[in-house]
Amino acid sequence: MRAIVYQGPGTIAVQEVSLPQLEQPADALVRVELAGICGTDLHVIAGDFAGIRPGAIIGHEFVGEVIAVGGAVTRFRVGDRVMSSDFTACGHCHWCNRGDHWECHERAFFGTGTSFGLALQGAQAEIVRVPHADTTLALRPNGCSDEAAILLGDNLATGWAAIERGALLPGEIVAVIGGGSVGQLVSLSAQAAGAGAVVVIEPSESRKAFARAHGSLAASPGEARVLIDRLTEGEGVDLVIEAVGAATTLSAAFDLVRKRGRIISVGAHASESWSFPLAKSFANELTLGFAIGDSIRLRPRLLSLITTGALDPTVIVDRRVGFAGAAQAYADLKLQKVMKAVIDPRI
Template identity: 85%
Template sequence: MRAIVYQGRGTVALQDVAPPQVEQPGDALVRVELAGICGTDLHVIAGDLAGIRPGAIIGHEFVGEVIAVGAAVTRFKVGNRVMSSDFTACGHCRWCDRGDHWECHERAFFGTGTSFGPALHGAQAEIVRVPNADTTLGLLPKGCSDEAAILLGDNLATGWAAVERGALLPGEIIAVIGGGSVGQLASLSAQAAGAGAVVVIEPSETRRAFARANGSLATSPSEARSLIDSLTDGEGADLVVEAVGAAVTLTGAFDLVRKRGRIISVGAHATESWPFPLAKSFANELTLGFAIGDSIRLRPRLLSLITTGVLDPTVVVDRRVGFADAVQAYADLKAQRILKAVIDPRI
């Protein structure tokens, strides 16, 4: 079968590889009908994640059709169209019982090598093996497009997790650092949750224009504090979401938040350490938290918002390609010429 394969730092390529097989009773095989290219994938191919090795199939966002199931799979059968979380979880440990699926000891993150658990080939392929399928997969309902399901699996779940973890209250002012797909979806999530105003902070004018067209205020990093001050009488944002995954942008969040405010980072961080502004955080009673999107937990709520028309995450998808153009799509995403690309293996 064909797949997008990590070649080494900075390089991916389309290759023919052996198709996966059912290995465990809880496995399902899914014929991929649409796969996403995510900002996390850019971290992967840049070599930021130490667990990736040449030969790994990339990608963790997908929808498709079940073509085989293991003997222990009870929720799905051959022919079902399904969506997926970007990582697997067992569904029955204490972490899963609490809805904290990311902390499951059986977690494996598609397409990221051993960075976040056992190595598991990714979904930018014609077929993907899904361990713990009964927990990891969900049926694709009417009213939810393939593109929306792709985004619910990671980017939308991450954006919503930022708002949820940040305990946003109706009417509060939120600043989102980063206008990529996660940042834009965090903005849409905050609007759906009742934010008084959302300010997207982004150096790219194209991405700022996108944010404005989709209900946010938008500003460059150098003018962010001034705009936030005008909205808050100089106090600062109630909640700041860092959606880049860089130490410099996380540091910058502390200059935008009000006293007793909250900072939530959902960017994919690879830096091992970071100088924490301890004295300022203590004096201003700041809260700093991190969140990872858990679509297994959030799937029912987000599907309801999507199918009722409250939230349309597909606005961020601006490139749909076949395998032949996938490598170029990676380059265009890295250069910020596009916001979100999806791959249709059937093209």
């Protein structure tokens, strides 16, 4: 079968690879109908994560059709059209029972090698093996498009997790640092959760224009504090969401938040350390947290928002390609010429 394979830092290629097989009774095989390209994938192919090795199939966002199931799979049968979380979890351990599936000791993150758990081949392929299928997969309901299901598996779940972890109250003011796909979905999630105003902070003119067209205010990093001071009478925002995954943008959040405010980071960080503004955080009683999207936990809630039309994440998808166009889509995403690209292996 064909798949997109990591060859080394900065290099990917479409290659013929061996077909995956059922390895455990709880496995399923899914024929991929659509796979997403995520900002995290840019970190993967750049070699930022030590756990990825040449020859690994990349990608962690997908929807498709079940073509085989192991003997322990009870929720799905061959022919079911399914969506997936971007990582697997056993579904019955202490962490899974709490709804904290990311902390499951059997977690495996598709297409990232051993960077975040057990190694598992990725989903930018014609067929993908899905461990713990009964937990990892879900049926795609009517009213949820393939693109929406892709986004619910990672980017939208991440955006909503940021708002959930930030304990947003109706009417509060939110600043979102980063206007990529996750940042824009954080903004849409905040609006759906009742934010009084959302400010997307982003240097790209096209991404600022996108944010304004979809209900938020927007400012460049140099303009942000002036706008925030006008909105908050100089106090700072209630909640800052950092959606880039860089030490510089996380540090910038501390200059935007009010006293006793909250900062939540959902960017994929690769740096081992960061200089924390300890005295300022203590004096201002700030709260700093991190959040990773958990589609397994959040699917029911987010599916309700999508199928009722309360939230449409698909507005961020602006390119659909086959395998032949994947390398260019990756390059354009890195250059911020694309907001969100998806790959159709059937093209």
